[in-house]
Amino acid sequence: FLYVPQFCVAEVLNTYARLFFRENKITGALYTQWRNEFTKAIRRRRTIYCYDLHRYHNMNADRIYKKEHVVPYTRNENALSTFDILVIAMGMELKKIHSPNNVSVLTRDGRLRRISNMSKNFAPAIWFE
Structure with missing residues (x-):
């Protein structure tokens, strides 16, 4: 699903x-x-x-901004867009709602995946082909 x-x-x-x-x-x-x-x-x-999108996602996004702006970029990474940050924030909310079931963010963006995997509060992101 x-x-x-x-x-x-x-x-x-x-x-x-x-x-x-x-x-x-x-x-x-x-x-x-x-x-x-x-x-x-x-x-x-x-x-x-x-x-x-709802207010909880905007509140969750506040927990992502610092990581986005403190963690250095690797050679092939670009900054997360606001929409990328909201995807991670939505994953956080789904993780809370569906716990203890697993929720993952599917992505083809290396930075989104890396940032999303940096906190146990974020839903883990996996590479999707």
Whole structure:
């Protein structure tokens, strides 16, 4: 089961659009298929659940800012965006809600993974291909 932050839904749909309209890397049929399958999965809420941002996430983010701005970047890392920080904060809240069950943040961002794995209060992040 995947909780997907609501703002990431727009990011996924925008990525599909970029691949089709700007970069011409996928066909119109594939663009329509991917878009329809993704939005259908969101509507059904069986495997993907849209997770809304709320005040607890903003309060949790306060625990992440220091790590982001104190921990040096490695050679291939960029600063976390505000959305990246909110993803870690949402993972923290889901970890509290679902304890003792495991909650993990799936990412392909090395810095997000590294920062998320620096505190036992954060949900651990794992690399996702």
